[in-house]
Amino acid sequence: MSQTSSTKNNAxxxxxxxxxxxxxxxxxxxxxxxxxxxxxxxxxxxxxxxxHFFSQLGVIIxxxxxxxxxxxxxxxxxxxxxxxxxxxxxxxxxxxYLFAAVLPLLDLEKLVYAAFYDTAPTLFSFGAxxxxxxxxxxxxxxxVGRFADLSVFxxxxxFLALIIMSIVETDFSSLLPFFERDLTDSLTAxxxxxxxxxxxxxxxxxxxxxxxxxxxxxxxxxxxxxGAGLTLVFLAVFYGxxxxxxxxxxxxxxxxxxxxxxxxxIGRIDxxxxxCICAIxxxxxxxxxxxxxxxxxxxxxxxxRPWIAAAIAFVSFLFTLFCNRFYDSIYxxxxxxxxxxxxxxxxxxxxxxxxxxxxxKNKKEKT
Amino acid sequence: xxxxxxxIKENQNELKRLLPAEDILYYAFQTADKTxxxxxxxxxxxxxxxxxxxxAKPLSFLYLAEEKKxxxxxxxxxxxxxxxxxxxxxxxxxxxxDFQDAIKEILDGNTLLLIDGLEIGFIAGAKLLPVRAIxxxxxxxxxxxxxxxxxxxxxxxMTLVRKRLKSPDLRMxxxxxxxxxxxxxxxxxxxxxxxxxxxxxxxxxxxxxxxxAVPDSSYIAAFLAPNEHxxxxxxxxxxxxxxxxxxxxxGRVGILVDGSPIALTAPYLLxxxxxxxxxxxxxxxxxxxxxxxxxxxxxxxxxxxAFYITVQLFKMQLVPLGLMLTIASSIRExxxxxxxxxxxxxxxxxxxxxxxxxxPKYVGMSLSVVGALVLGETAVSAGFLSTPAIIIVAxxxxxxxxxxxxxxxxxxxxxxxxxxxxxxxPFGIILFAVFILYYxxxxxxxxxxxxxxxxxxxxxxxxDSFVKxxxxxxxxxxxxLQSPNKTRLRxxx
Numbered sequence: 127m128s129q130t131s132s133t134k135n136n137a138x139x140x141x142x143x144x145x146x147x148x149x150x151x152x153x154x155x156x157x158x159x160x161x162x163x164x165x166x167x168x169x170x171x172x173x174x175x176x177x178h179f180f181s182q183l184g185v186i187i188x189x190x191x192x193x194x195x196x197x198x199x200x201x202x203x204x205x206x207x208x209x210x211x212x213x214x215x216x217x218x219x220x221x222x223y224l225f226a227a228v229l230p231l232l233d234l235e236k237l238v239y240a241a242f243y244d245t246a247p248t249l250f251s252f253g254a255x256x257x258x259x260x261x262x263x264x265x266x267x268x269x270v271g272r273f274a275d276l277s278v279f280x281x282x283x284x285f286l287a288l289i290i291m292s293i294v295e296t297d298f299s300s301l302l303p304f305f306e307r308d309l310t311d312s313l314t315a316x317x318x319x320x321x322x323x324x325x326x327x328x329x330x331x332x333x334x335x336x337x338x339x340x341x342x343x344x345x346x347x348x349x350x351x352x353g354a355g356l357t358l359v360f361l362a363v364f365y366g367x368x369x370x371x372x373x374x375x376x377x378x379x380x381x382x383x384x385x386x387x388x389x390x391x392i393g394r395i396d397x398x399x400x401x402c403i404c405a406i407x408x409x410x411x412x413x414x415x416x417x418x419x420x421x422x423x424x425x426x427x428x429x430x431r432p433w434i435a436a437a438i439a440f441v442s443f444l445f446t447l448f449c450n451r452f453y454d455s456i457y458x459x460x461x462x463x464x465x466x467x468x469x470x471x472x473x474x475x476x477x478x479x480x481x482x483x484x485x486x487k488n489k490k491e492k493t
Numbered sequence: 494x495x496x497x498x499x500x501i502k503e504n505q506n507e508l509k510r511l512l513p514a515e516d517i518l519y520y521a522f523q524t525a526d527k528t529x530x531x532x533x534x535x536x537x538x539x540x541x542x543x544x545x546x547x548x549a550k551p552l553s554f555l556y557l558a559e560e561k562k563x564x565x566x567x568x569x570x571x572x573x574x575x576x577x578x579x580x581x582x583x584x585x586x587x588x589x590x591d592f593q594d595a596i597k598e599i600l601d602g603n604t605l606l607l608i609d610g611l612e613i614g615f616i617a618g619a620k621l622l623p624v625r626a627i628x629x630x631x632x633x634x635x636x637x638x639x640x641x642x643x644x645x646x647x648x649x650x651m652t653l654v655r656k657r658l659k660s661p662d663l664r665m666x667x668x669x670x671x672x673x674x675x676x677x678x679x680x681x682x683x684x685x686x687x688x689x690x691x692x693x694x695x696x697x698x699x700x701x702x703x704x705x706a707v708p709d710s711s712y713i714a715a716f717l718a719p720n721e722h723x724x725x726x727x728x729x730x731x732x733x734x735x736x737x738x739x740x741x742x743x744g745r746v747g748i749l750v751d752g753s754p755i756a757l758t759a760p761y762l763l764x765x766x767x768x769x770x771x772x773x774x775x776x777x778x779x780x781x782x783x784x785x786x787x788x789x790x791x792x793x794x795x796x797x798x799a800f801y802i803t804v805q806l807f808k809m810q811l812v813p814l815g816l817m818l819t820i821a822s823s824i825r826e827x828x829x830x831x832x833x834x835x836x837x838x839x840x841x842x843x844x845x846x847x848x849x850x851x852x853p854k855y856v857g858m859s860l861s862v863v864g865a866l867v868l869g870e871t872a873v874s875a876g877f878l879s880t881p882a883i884i885i886v887a888x889x890x891x892x893x894x895x896x897x898x899x900x901x902x903x904x905x906x907x908x909x910x911x912x913x914x915x916x917x918x919p920f921g922i923i924l925f926a927v928f929i930l931y932y933x934x935x936x937x938x939x940x941x942x943x944x945x946x947x948x949x950x951x952x953x954x955x956x957d958s959f960v961k962x963x964x965x966x967x968x969x970x971x972x973x974l975q976s977p978n979k980t981r982l983r984x985x986x
């Protein structure tokens with residue numbers, strides 16, 4: 127694939143990245159993260175979320191600083207600077223994204239069975255999802271950007287509807303006093319939910335391929351701020367609705383509005399809003415696998431992308447099929463032993479480009 | 494490529510050899526000085542009266558011999574083509590030198606005139622093809638606004654376009670497609686308004702078409718679409734000249750095909766299907782309401798049957814308890830499963846729809862009675878089908894026809910949604926919806942993303958999408974068309 131067609135296929139605008147940060151990134155955090163935060167932070171779930179957001183914000187700012195040094199996409203400049211060494215980076219991130227897809231896949235499987243079926247579905251029902259995975263993985267970043275545009279329509283109205291319907295039953299006093307609980311609990315919550323807040327890693331491919339224009343940082347950071355704000359609002363309402371039983375309330379966005387009084391008359395229309403958010407969640411779950419396919423096809427060959435996509439979909443299907451019974455153990459591993467992988471992949475490595483290009487600027491300035 | 498010779502007999506023999514069809518007629522006559530002339534035309538395609546009055550009659554009084562005398566060297570004499578042209582004063586007269594061009598014109602409905610002693614022929618445009626009258630198109634009826642529709646004759650269609658766009662910038666480039674049909678395909682556009690890349694791309698694609706015959710514009714549309722295995726269209730269609738001209742004025746390219754009343758337009762957006770020509774003739778508020786209604790209707794048409802079986806089989810909570818009990822009581826003793834029942838009712842609807850289109854009109858009434866009343870009523874009372882299923886499918890069918898342009902695609906999608914819902918429940922519906930969405934967002938029609946202006950988000954173009962702003966707000970052309978001339982309206986607010 128030529129450089130031009132690759133650039134065209136991966137072209138994303140700052141607006142799309144901002145929408146991505148505002149309306150797609152929060153979605154996965156509405157699934158299991160609220161109950162996990164409530165469980166580990168003992169009710170003070172806003173503080174660990176804030177810690178996550180600020181740490182991710184730092185990484186995103188670092189990436190934006192590097193991107194703002196030139197109008198050319200950061201990836202092109204990295205390719206020039208690092209040459210073939212960049213393949214190591216691709217290799218690492220291929221593995222990282224496959225790794226990052228594990229928990230979303232397992233969570234989604236359980237959520238699908240809980241949200242979409244009153245009856246007991248067959249074990250293979252979730253298998254159809256991997257057809258979507260295979261299809262999405264054949265696409266480039268431009269499709270991600272376009273889905274981000276659509277997410278405005280898919281996310282905003284259902285999210286607001288769910289919040290409005292649940293706010294009726296919310297007891298905000300249960301959140302008080304803010305930040306008064308033991309800090310170690312909050313830090314434990316941070317470590318256990320790092321996989322759910324790996325925003326910088328998901329934004330990185332988009333930030334690397336965007337053509338930076340003046341004012342883009344404001345848009346992107348604004349988008350991330352909106353996303354973080356919406357998540358915090360959701361967490362607050364979630365804990366306000368469920369209070370002490372919140373740790374047991376999995377798949378938060380499905381349940382948050384279930385106590386709305388009119389539902390007994392008009393049926394569970396809150397589920398229809400939840401399904402709209404599920405549409406974004408399906409895409410969100412495919413995303414790390416799509417990124418992994420992108421990295422692998424850069425390493426192996428762009429012409430082999432469909433085969434890589436099919437292989438990734440098949441492997442992830444087998445993984446989900448056989449590993450769903452070890453759900454709790456896998457969760458334990460991701461919150462403990464595998465934590466450094468996320469710290470490196472999501473916090474350390476994405477900050478490196480800014481150091482590389484800062485250094486270059488300093489040299490120039492000296493000369 | 495063989496050229497005409499001076500001897501008219503040889504020319505006639507060669508023509509007869511090349512055009513052995515019986516409907517090709519030859520009319521031989523002589524000028525006043527006995528020079529042989531020959532008219533050759535396809536029977537039923539020419540205005541014979543015009544030929545007689547404007548060609549045969551003037552020539553029969555012409556003395557080519559006098560002309561002969563005036564030449565310095567009588568032996569070197571050849572009848573003068575200029576003199577014949579002057580004499581005939583026929584509005585559409587052109588010279589041809591070879592048989593291939595002449596045959597093309599004859600088969601197109603024009604007439605060939607040959608004169609003994611001349612190495613050239615004349616083509617007289619005395620075409621008189623059987624055409625139907627201009628009527629309101631049955632697929633695009635409007636309560637308000639123009640009612641004219643395109644017909645099968647391309648010349649009439651071109652006139653209908655020219656009548657509305659009296660601009661020197663309106664260009665109509667004629668291309669010929671079809672090895673055997675040699676069909677005229679006219680690419681219409683407004684110069685300085687159209688995106689030249691798009692126009693050139695379309696013209697190039699049409700020129701590359703290698704096909705025997707082009708019976709309808711849908712054949713051309715199939716070649717213009719980048720992906721022939723898609724259920725979604727990539728080319729807009731219209732039967733109304735006012736819509737066609739409005740699209741040209743926006744900066745699109747239009748394509749007229751001889752023999753087809755359906756004109757094509759490109760680039761095409763999915764939202765175009767939701768727009769009606771009438772939206773532009775009523776108040777913007779009403780137009781917005783109607784468009785939102787169409788969106789709702791399409792969603793209902795696609796998803797309602799699927800949703801119904803999902804509620805019964807997988808997720809009962811989605812409907813209120815009272816309604817669920819009503820449904821449960823009506824399906825209690827049905828022999829078919831909910832999926833199978835919905836499949837059968839939908840199949841019945843499709844069969845009735847197909848039959849009502851194909852059947853003669855006078856049988857149509859009885860078909861509605863038999864189909865809708867007898868079949869539906871008796872099937873319910875016999876306990877084969879349930880009333881809610883028939884209501885759902887009937888409503889879905891009606892909803893589908895609020896957007897006639899989407900019926901073809903919508904019918905296929907409705908079946909697929911039904912399949913997804915029957916096998917996977919609401920998960921299948923959402924999964925399939927995301928799949929379609931993801932497919933559509935990466936598709937384009939001549940550089941314009943199919944889902945624009947929603948993705949990529951073009952705030953300016955949202956003014957004429959699901960919502961419809963007033964005309965003054967639509968002062969500039971749609972951004973996605975990338976027209977070199979952005980302004981289409983200068984009006985003080």
